[in-house]
Amino acid sequence: MTLVFLADGYPSFLLLMLFSLTVAGAAGRPLRCSVKGLKPFLLITLFTVALKAVAVSSISQDGSGCFNGVIREGAVLSIRIVLRLFLLLTAASLLTSTTTPVSLMDGLEALLKPLKRCHVPVHEAVTVMTIALRFIPVLLEEGERIYEAQASRCAELNSGNPLKRAVRCVPVLVPLLVCAFRRAEELAMAMESRCYRGSGAGTRMRRLSFSLADIVCAAVMMALAAAFTCIEYAT
Amino acid sequence: MREITLRIEPGTFLGVAGRSGSGKTTLLRHLNGLLRPTSGKITFDGLPVDAYGARALRRRVGLVFQRPEDQLFEETVYKDIAFGLSGSGLGPEETADRVREALHAVGLGEEFLERSPFRLSGGEKRRVAIAGVLVMNPSVLVLDEPVAGLDPLGRRDILDHIGGLWRDRGVTVVMATHDMEEIARYAGKVVVLKGGSIAVEGTPRDVFRDVDALESAGFEPPRITRLMMRLKEALPEIDDGIGTIEEAAEEIKRVYRGKGCGWKGHDKGRAHGGIFSRQFDPSPDGPEDKDTVGIRLYDACISC
Numbered sequence: 001m002t003l004v005f006l007a008d009g010y011p012s013f014l015l016l017m018l019f020s021l022t023v024a025g026a027a028g029r030p031l032r033c034s035v036k037g038l039k040p041f042l043l044i045t046l047f048t049v050a051l052k053a054v055a056v057s058s059i060s061q062d063g064s065g066c067f068n069g070v071i072r073e074g075a076v077l078s079i080r081i082v083l084r085l086f087l088l089l090t091a092a093s094l095l096t097s098t099t100t101p102v103s104l105m106d107g108l109e110a111l112l113k114p115l116k117r118c119h120v121p122v123h124e125a126v127t128v129m130t131i132a133l134r135f136i137p138v139l140l141e142e143g144e145r146i147y148e149a150q151a152s153r154c155a156e157l158n159s160g161n162p163l164k165r166a167v168r169c170v171p172v173l174v175p176l177l178v179c180a181f182r183r184a185e186e187l188a189m190a191m192e193s194r195c196y197r198g199s200g201a202g203t204r205m206r207r208l209s210f211s212l213a214d215i216v217c218a219a220v221m222m223a224l225a226a227a228f229t230c231i232e233y234a235t
Numbered sequence: 236m237r238e239i240t241l242r243i244e245p246g247t248f249l250g251v252a253g254r255s256g257s258g259k260t261t262l263l264r265h266l267n268g269l270l271r272p273t274s275g276k277i278t279f280d281g282l283p284v285d286a287y288g289a290r291a292l293r294r295r296v297g298l299v300f301q302r303p304e305d306q307l308f309e310e311t312v313y314k315d316i317a318f319g320l321s322g323s324g325l326g327p328e329e330t331a332d333r334v335r336e337a338l339h340a341v342g343l344g345e346e347f348l349e350r351s352p353f354r355l356s357g358g359e360k361r362r363v364a365i366a367g368v369l370v371m372n373p374s375v376l377v378l379d380e381p382v383a384g385l386d387p388l389g390r391r392d393i394l395d396h397i398g399g400l401w402r403d404r405g406v407t408v409v410m411a412t413h414d415m416e417e418i419a420r421y422a423g424k425v426v427v428l429k430g431g432s433i434a435v436e437g438t439p440r441d442v443f444r445d446v447d448a449l450e451s452a453g454f455e456p457p458r459i460t461r462l463m464m465r466l467k468e469a470l471p472e473i474d475d476g477i478g479t480i481e482e483a484a485e486e487i488k489r490v491y492r493g494k495g496c497g498w499k500g501h502d503k504g505r506a507h508g509g510i511f512s513r514q515f516d517p518s519p520d521g522p523e524d525k526d527t528v529g530i531r532l533y534d535a536c537i538s539c
Contacts, residue, residue: 142305148269149306152298153319153367154290171318174308178353 012231013083019224020090049078096133105130124198131187141182146175194195236261248401249416251411251441253428254453259411260301262428265376267296270442279375286491294323297373298441303364307352311337315352321372337366342396351361355488358389366524367443375407377399382417394421416457419443420476427452440476448481450518456473460484 095104105126113123149152236258241251253259264270265277268284277284284292302308309315316334325333332481335345341362347355352363365381381397382390398421400406412418418439425442427435427449434452435442442449443456446464455461456478460468463475463483473490 145300146306148264149300149303151405152267152269152288152293153306154293154301154323156290156322157319171306171308175305178308179305 013080013087013229014044015231016087017222020087020094024090025095045082048081048085101130101134126145127198135180135183138183139176142179143172143176147172148180236265236272237431237445241426241433241436243375243407244404245407246401248398248408248423249410250422250425251409251428252410252412252413252415252418252454254306257428257452258431259428263298263379263409263411266375267298268292269298271440278422294371295373296375296377296473297368297371298383299365299368299378301374301383302383303368304357304360306364306367307360309407309475310351310366312346312352312355313365317371323371333370333372334366337370338363340369340396341366342392342402358385358393361385361416362393365397374410375404377409380413381410383413388531395422402409402462408505415443416478419457419460427454429453443478471491475526 099107108129109123109126112120116122148149154167155171239262245247246453251259251262261270268287268289271280271285277294277522279287279296287295307315309318313331313334316337317330320330320333334348335460338345338347343359343366347363352360355363359530365378369376376397378397382393385393388493394417397408398411401408403422409418410417410422410423422439425435425439427442429450429452435445435448437445443460446456447454452534458465459480460475460478463473463477466487467475477486
C-alpha cells in the first residue's frame with residue numbers, strides 16, 4: 001500500500017497491478033469477485049476524478065490557457081487516480097478477505113508491541129479497532145431493518161430538503177444508537193463472563209509463529225520493492 | 236421465493252408457517268411493497284401494488300416487523316404511536332383519538348401515554364410498537380412473529396387482542412409464526428412454506444391432517460391434534476382435525492355422551508376409566524410412556 005502511494009510512472013503501476021492480481025488469484029479470489037467488491041467505491045472514484053479535473057483545469061487556465069493540454073493533463077491525472085484507488089482497494093480488500101479479524105488483531109498487536117514500553121495500551125486499542133471493524137456490517141444490517149420498519153410506519157425518510165432529511169433521520173438513528181448500546185453492553189457482558197481481562201492476561205489458542213511461508217512472503221515483498229525502486233528510478 | 240400463488244380474501248386470518256429461512260419474512264415484506272417481485276405480480280384490492288404510492292399502500296397494509304420494539308424512538312409512548320400519522324393531515328384531536336384507540340387495541344391503558352417507551356418492559360414495548368402500526372387503521376395487518384420471545388401469558392394476551400381486531404373490526408390478518416398451536420387457535424387458513432415455495436395450504440384442519448406434507452416442511456401437528464389422532468384409532472367416531480385443548484375437551488365430551496356415559500366434571504376415576512385408559516394412563520403413577528399431552532387434556536377436561 002505504501003508502494004501504491006509512492007508509485008508515479010505507468011510501469012510501476014503495471015507492476016503493482018500485476019502483483020496484486022496475482023496475489024488475489026493465488027488467494028482464490030476470482031477477478032470478478034474483486035471487481036464486484038469495488039462497486040461501492042465507484043461513486044467516490046468518479047467524484048475524485050471530477051474534482052481533480054476541475055482543480056487541474058483551474059490551475060492550467062492561469063498558465064498556458066491551452067485547452068487541449070488541459071484536457072490531456074486532466075485525463076492523465078484521472079487515470080492515475082483511478083488506478084491508484086483501484087490498487088489501494090484491491091490491496092485492502094485482499095487483506096480483510098484473507099485474514100480473519102483475530103489474526104489481524106494479533107499481528108497488529110505484535111507489530112505495535114514496542115509502544116507498550118511507553119505505556120500505550122496497545123492491546124486495548126487494537127481490540128477496540130477490531131470490534132469496530134467487526135460490527136460495521138452488523139450495524140448496517142440493523143440500520144436497514146429499522147429503516148424498513150419506519151418506512152412501513154409511513155415515515156417520510158428520503159424526501160424534502162437536506163435539513164428536513166436530517167431531521168427525518170432521527171427515527172432511524174435513535175433506535176440504531178439504542179441497538180448499538182445494547183449490543184455493546186451484551187458484548188461487554190459476554191467478555192466479562194468469559195473472564196476477559198485485557199492485555200497480557202490470556203494465552204492464545206493459535207500462536208503466530210514465523211514459518212517458511214512468512215519468509216517467502218517477506219522475500220517476495222522485498223523483491224517487489226526492489227523492482228519497484230528500479231523502475232521508478234529508471235523512468 | 237418461487238412459484239407463489241396466494242390469494243388472501245378480505246377478512247381472513249392467515250397463518251404463515253415455515254422453518255427459519257423458508258421465506259416467511261421475505262413473503263411478508265412483499266405485501267406492503269418493501270420488496271418488489273423480480274417476476275410475477277402482486278395486486279391489492281384488484282389493483283397492482285405499483286399503482287398505489289408507497290405510503291398509500293403502507294397505510295392500508297400495516298406491517299409489524301420481528302422485534303418491533305427496536306423501532307421505538309420518541310420521548311413518549313403517545314408521540315411514538317402517533318408517528319405514523321404525521322403528514323396524514325389529521326387534526327390533533329383526531330390523532331389523539333386514534334392513538335388511544337390503538338393503545339386500547341393492544342390492551343394497554345391510557346396511563347402509558349406519557350411514559351417513555353424505553354422504560355417499558357419487553358412485552359409492553361412490543362404492544363406499543365404494534366399500536367404504532369395499528370394507528371394508521373390498516374385494513375390488512377401483517378405480523379412477523381409478533382409474540383416471539385414473550386412469556387406465555389403475554390403471548391396469549393397479545394394474540395387475543397389481534398384476534399379481537401380480526402373478529403370485531405374485520406381486519407385481515409397475516410401472521411407468520413413457528414407455533415402450530417397458535418395457528419390452530421387463531422387462523423382460518425394456513426400456508427406452510429418450504430424452501431421459498433408453498434408446501435401445504437388450506438384450513439388448519441386439513442393441513443394438520445396432512446401429516447406427511449407437514450413433516451416434510453419441518454412441522455408436526457399440534458400435540459393435541461396428535462393425541463386426537465391416536466384416540467381415533469380406538470374411537471373412529473372422534474374428530475381428529477382439532478387443534479385446541481378446549482375444542483378437544485368438547486369433542487371428547489360429545490363422544491363420551493354419545494356412548495351413553497354421563498360426564499361428571501371432577502370424577503377423575505370415570506374419565507380415566509372411560510376414555511383415557513384405552514390409550515393413556517394420565518395418573519402420576521401410570522406407565523413410563525404416558526404422553527404429557529394426555530395429562531394436559533385430562534386437566535382441561537376435568538376443569539370444564
